[in-house]
Amino acid sequence: MPITNGTVFMPSVLTFIGIPIHGLETIQCWIGIPFCAMYIIALVGNSLLLTIIKSEPSLHEPMYIFLAMLGATDIALSTIIVPNMLGIFWFHLPDIYFDVCLFQMWLIHTFQGIESGVLLAMALDRYVAICYPLRHATIFTRQLVTHIGIGVTLRAAVLVIPCLLLIKCRLKFYRTKLISHTYCEHMALVKLATEDVYINKFYGLLGAFIVGGLDFILITLSYIQIFITVFHLTQKEARLKAFNTCIPHICVFFQFYLLAFFSFFTHRSRSSIPSYIHITLSNLYLLVPPFFNPLVYGVKIKHIQDKVVKMFCSKSQA
Secondary structure (H helix, E strand, O other), X not given: OOEEOOEEEOOOEEEEOOOOOOXXXXXXXXXXXXXXXXXXXXXHHHHHHHHHHHHOHHHOOHHHHHHHHHHHHHHHHHHHHHHHHHHHHHHOOOEEEHHHHHHHHHHHHHHHHXXXXXXXXXXXXXXXXXXXXXXXXXXXXXXXXXXXHHHHHHHHHHHHHHHHHHHHHHOOEXXXXXXXXXXXXXXXXXOOEOOOOHHHHHHHHHHHHHHHHHHHHHHHHHHHHHHHHHHOOOOHHHHHHHHXXXXXXXXXXXXHHHHHHHHHHHHHOXXXXXXXXXXXXXXXXXXXXXXXXXXXXXXXXXXXXXXXXXXXXXXXXX
């Protein structure tokens, strides 16, 4: 690799440095165990969720279809990062081709955007179901659900593409080929460049606001209106039923966006947070939702509980 005045040209290969805990590099293999366990639980839980929703006609409603979209997104997102992460921790395979890194970046940020869009769709579905129950079936038709699924996918996929082009076309010189992460994240890569990265940072911020920021605002407004409507219900049982349908969505909403905002702002600020803490929490940001979501929905949604019990009881009797 040619070097000029201590600056490397665009590297053909990048190297992840994993979770750099000074003096404890030899125990990194143990760090992969909890991540692997979370990944296995996420795969099993979300696959079970998808199987139940697909096989049970009574669950072919907008709320459960969106839940299936969320499960499929979680499987894809965790599968993109965990094998690469375990390759670093267990098999000492930290290298990745530059173009492959960009492709991984596109996949990760695309599925993050899809997950945010699906959470918004779920919030709007609950808003219509609780605030306008008589119009829910006519508003959230199968056609609308399909259009929403296509729309959130295209929005996320298209908005990420300029980030890749700005890196590929504008940034030609890098300080190092060592990337302080276990996966290819936009700002983690942009920070390595020696050139002016203002445009890259600006578009990254703009894209994050268009997807995550607007979704967060709309989801928050939806639940505020839901709570106002629920508090005006005269029957206590109706209030409890409405709250129970919203609780799992709210839990998933908070854990997704709290971790997302932490990762986003620490990447863009000159924080004193040690790099290994930031990298660990960034990994958890992508792994906790796939691990957490099926557990929340399995515990809180009675229809899914009943189908799980029925599935395992029928297998045990057979």
